[in-house]
Amino acid sequence: xGVQPILLIILSVIIIVAATAVGxxxxxxxxxxxxxxxxxxxxQSYANQIAQYYKTLPLQGDTEExxxxxxxxxxxxxxxxxxxxxxxxxxxxxxxxxxxxxxTSNDNGFYKVIVVGSGTEANVYVLGLGKKEKNKNHPAxxxxxxxxxxxxxxxxxxxxxxxxxETLSAAVFDEEGK
Numbered sequence: 001x002g003v004q005p006i007l008l009i010i011l012s013v014i015i016i017v018a019a020t021a022v023g024x025x026x027x028x029x030x031x032x033x034x035x036x037x038x039x040x041x042x043x044q045s046y047a048n049q050i051a052q053y054y055k056t057l058p059l060q061g062d063t064e065e066x067x068x069x070x071x072x073x074x075x076x077x078x079x080x081x082x083x084x085x086x087x088x089x090x091x092x093x094x095x096x097x098x099x100x101x102x103x104t105s106n107d108n109g110f111y112k113v114i115v116v117g118s119g120t121e122a123n124v125y126v127l128g129l130g131k132k133e134k135n136k137n138h139p140a141x142x143x144x145x146x147x148x149x150x151x152x153x154x155x156x157x158x159x160x161x162x163x164x165x166e167t168l169s170a171a172v173f174d175e176e177g178k
Contacts, residue, residue, distance in 0.1 A: 028134060035132035036139035038108040040156050043128040043143040046079055046111065050124055051150045053078055070122050070147070072113040076101025079113075103165060107131075109139075110165035120148045125170045129163065136161045142173040 077084045082101035103112035109130040116123045123146055130139035137158035144153050155173045163172075 032130075032132045032134035032139065035108060035130040036141075036156060039111075039128040039130045039139060040141045040154060042106070042108060043111065043126045043141045044152070044154055046113075046126045047124075047143040047145050047152045047154075049079060050075055050126070051145050051147075051152060054147050055150050070115055070118060070124075072102040072115050073100060075113045075115065075124060076104070079104075081111075081113075105165075112165050112168070114170055116170070122147050127165070127168050127170065129159070129165045129168050133161055134158075138163065140168060140172070142170055144170070 076082055079101075081104040084101075102114075103110065105111065109128050111126060111128045114125040114127065116125070123144055126141075126143040126145070128141040128143075132139065135158075138161060139156065140159040140163070141154060141156045145151070157173065159168065159172065
């Protein structure tokens with residue numbers, strides 16, 4: 001066997017390894033982008049549900065709901081993130097531990113609700129943190145709902161791998177802008 005066939009074999013191996021590495025990188029990038037799009041769509045869906053609910057209350061003549069009692073737990077129950085325990089409603093005079101409804105998760109990521117302010121001037125934030133990783137970062141989304149106008153805005157960015165849904169806050173998105 002001469003030098004030329006050996007060089008062709010080596011060249012073939014190099015090409016196959018390079019093509020495999022490029023393919024894996026492309027799949028990883030696409031997976032991250034898909035996860036980013038999925039958490040953005042889900043956060044916007046949650047925001048639409050919240051805005052629609054609070055817009056229909058005055059039409060139904062129910063202005064009590066827009067008082068100072070807007071909480072993240074109430075919104076979590078509205079979104080179906082947890083079931084309100086019946087014992088909490090039945091036993092108003094007793095101290096009852098109610099499970100938190102402020103966060104949830106699914107195959108795409110983790111989500112939580114934050115309420116800033118009160119009444120119709122409250123701003124509700126739906127935060128999402130994706131499960132896919134790229135370059136030691138995870139995709140994250142902040143969807144803000146102004147209850148007074150029903151206006152919804154969304155910011156999507158990448159956050160450090162060490163960020164969890166508990167440490168993710170609306171301020172993280174304001175620090176660096178979009």
